[in-house]
Amino acid sequence: MTRRTVLVFVLCAAMAVGAGGAVNAQSPAGSRGRSLVIVQGQDPQNWDPIATFLLSWGMVGCQIFDGLVDRGTDLKLRPGLATSWSTSDDGLTWVFKLRAGVTFHDGEPFNAAAVKFTFDRLLGPEGAKGPQQGNYKSIDHVQVVDPYTVRMVMKVKDPVIITKLAGYGAMIVPPKYLQDHGSAYFGANPVGTGPFKFVEYRKDDHLTLAANRAYWGGAPRVSAVTYRFVPEAATRVAELQAGRADIAQGVPVSQASVVKGDANLTLLPIGSPTVLEIRFDPSKPPAGDVRFRKAVIAAIDVQKIIDTILQGYGHRVSTFQSPLSFGNDPSLKPYLFDPAHAKSLLAEAGVKSGTDVSLSFPSNNADFREAAQAMVSYLGAVGLKLTLTPVEQVTYFSDVLPHAKTGPIYEFGWGGWTLDFDNTAYLLYHKGEYWNPVFSDADVEKYLGAERTTNDQRTRLKAFQSLDRRLYDLAIDFPLWQSVNLWGINKRVEGFAAPPDDRVRLLQVSTR
């Protein structure tokens, strides 16, 4: 009997092997010619500019759409669909001169009516269904002056409105296309004026764009771009190694050496505006005691964590802002690592050895997850028992943080992308703000008030620096590092500049 059974087995095995061998799916990077494949972690699921806050939208959206204003990889503002703009003395009216001769991908002309349509939609009932509207509440309405001039009338003065016009919600959309097809169709089949036009989209799989040869800023140098959505970082790196992807977003530090070690690949680190810190919730003992907070801070060697776990991909910060931020006080140095001091502070504060302290953090941040485990060891050395509470990230940001459901210490990350401390400081330290359900301090309120009531930059800077000093002394948070984003690039790609704000620019990118 065995002969027959063996035969069956061999046949099956041969079938299995044959199935593998028959499919020759090898697709080395070179065979793609001038088309580009980018792997990114997330699919925003809806390409309508008014519907999203996700960075994954921005990575793609700025290929399809243009705003009146454009922000480049150097974070400087420059003309977009508007060639110039001016404001009235009271700052309540803006006039934009529009670029002539631009058409949407479907052939519709771009003009003042399209701009008016875009803002009517953003500020009207359609925009009310999405999260972006709130960002543009300072705008009252937009008027058509002539076919290539619009006037924007403000409700209140908004010093950062021009920056916001480079943002997601203010991307100019095609009026006729939207009226014909409706928002739901538009969200899955987007049309804009950008350097690439929509070809095909399969959710959670891929989005294909083709070069817009008629782009007002010049034709792109690649012929097509395919975005593939690959949630698992290990798989993204594998796609890069296998030569099937040219650019990979979100390479984890733990895979940096894999990319660096591959002869075909380059690792591009770029400092992001995101700063990471540990915050204390003073309402949860023992975090109400400043000596406890300072003891935790002194017990952890952040520089060592950056040098080892982050492999240097992180910049130490001393306050909760990047060194470039307006309001940073360069005279403040990072807190010192001093475990002996930490022990004596804990003894002073009467915190018993072996006290349990819980640290909450979002579970998707692989780098912080490792850093937190090192902190367990550091705090253990001064007699604190740190337990880690990883929380699913959306629950963390939408429920745990704003409702103060964390442990006495918790992780907090913040992207201060306006590079002015005002936004961060107000939302994080002003009592009762969304991100600050617990902490309050009279001096902090005083400095925040002083900063907001003046337009004089020198007075503002002084107020910020007093605020920095006060927060530093209160040790209400423990600033860790400014994050560095890692991109993996196939060496055949030329002219790619990793963007600090994740808004990839592909106009100048070419392939070898």
Place this chain on the structure above:
Amino acid sequence: MIRFVAARAGGAAAVLAAISLFVAFGIRLTGDPAVVLFQGSAPSAEDIARIRHALGTDRPFLAQYAGFVAGALRGDLGTSFRSGLPVTGMILERTGPTLALGVGGMLVALAAAFPLGAYAATHRNALADFLIRVGSLLGLSFPNFWLAIMLILIVAVRLRWLPPSGYSGPGSLVLPCVTLGVILASTLVRLVRASLLDTLGQPYMRTARAKGLRESRVVVRHGLRNALLPVVTFVGLQFGALLGGVVVLENVFAWPGLGQLALQAVTYRDYPVVQGVVVVLALGVLLVNLLVDLSYGLLNPRVRVGP
């Protein structure tokens, strides 16, 4: 029989109602989709109220649930909060990839399990049997994501035989299906072996042998055919579990199936999609369960079906 099926259909309807109520209520305990939309920014109370109103989540729970049920009975599972598209269409779009993965994985498992299980059964307690049984445990010992990543690294990165991930053409099916197949095969090999051992001892097998048939013929013609029945039952039962259980594999292989749809929907608290996927999956599982229960009755006349 008809009464039995009718009773079961009634039972299934009750189960579906309970599941839809449970999922609709449960998912609403996990967080507010209006807040989730504002990731990383600081929404004001009015912003959140505005979105809640637009999504309809400001209505009382029972009103929302009644709306869902009324729509579902007409085949309309609502509109996704994230994409703004009809949920029914989104689910249909994802069914193909998930079925391809499930069916492919099952075929790989069957192709491996039958020869190995048969060989082990016919060589009971020999070294080969021991090795096959122990070997089959290997598939039960690795988490699916680990096996998936290893296969990607070896077959796609080192050998470059197949694409590492994605859903594009027949080549992309191989790695996900093999991963799933290896995991399923571990159980299946043991099942085929046990089932065949049972059959081989039956009187009709002795008769067949007494007729002077060759042993291989006995095993293949009579043994395997009869051993097939419990295996088919298993395959049927397993399919329900499969559809809901490929979440991790779809995540690793960037597979645009129901598992990823469900995972994303839960992550973003896209209530209509979560409800839709759970109800559709449950419907599938209940249907298969009914078929399996019916086949019990056919397989073993001693079993009385129904109440």
Place this chain on the structure above:
Amino acid sequence: MTAAQAVSAPLPAARRTRRPIGLRLTLIVGLGLVAAAGLSAIASPLLAPHAPDAADLGARLLPPAWLRPSAYPLGTDAIGRDLLSRIIYGARVSLEVGVVSVAASGIAGTCLGLLAGYYGGWWGELVMRAADLQLSFPFILFAIVVIAVLGPGLSRIVLVLAVTQWASYARLVRSETLAVRETDYIQAARAIGLADRRIIWAHVLPNALGAVSVLATLSVANNILLEAALTFLGLGVDPSIPSWGGMLADSRNYIQTAWWDSTFPGLAIMLTVMGFNLVGDWLRDRLTPETA
């Protein structure tokens, strides 16, 4: 989830045949492996050369000592902790996740299945519909909902596993019970007026135990792996407390640069899984009556 449901189909009973060396070897090897895992769980502080959470950032990802001599026999992980010590301590969490959840779901499911199968009627119907409900709810979604509502933690994971698996046992035991209920000897036992409790306890239950023990041993393995899957999806527990599944999930980015980091926890899972299953094989052979 797959393996748990895998065996809820009726398993044909293996016949009692000759019991050669192979079978005893199965038991010895199986018991040996389970005992080793149990011992590491109980006596971890005595066995482990280092504290499981003592990190030395200067000694990250060191290879095993036989490749490059160091104080760490199996090398270190990404935080610079001793891999061997973490594997020894990891037995605690992994066995707790595996064994406690299986015990809870197995006992509950078996009791419900016995009652549903033996008495049938509306009660049996209710139990089976509840089982349908449980089996048709996708496991991962259930886990996400429970963990989002109750918060993360080891006890939550054990709870999720126990709650989602009772139904497999109930279905399995019910089908076994149905088959046995109509046999001549049960009919006879009823006819002579034996109490139901006694019939169930002495005649029905032993019949079902063979299949239950196989399902249970497979589920121990499966639950250890499910814990890994939950960690993979970001629903896991405190990563500084070692668990084999968690270690495997957290080491996936180092597969290419530090093979030991995932290989040794994987080996620990494999040997333990094998141990439980070999014991299960042996149990099934012992417990399954000749007629079934």
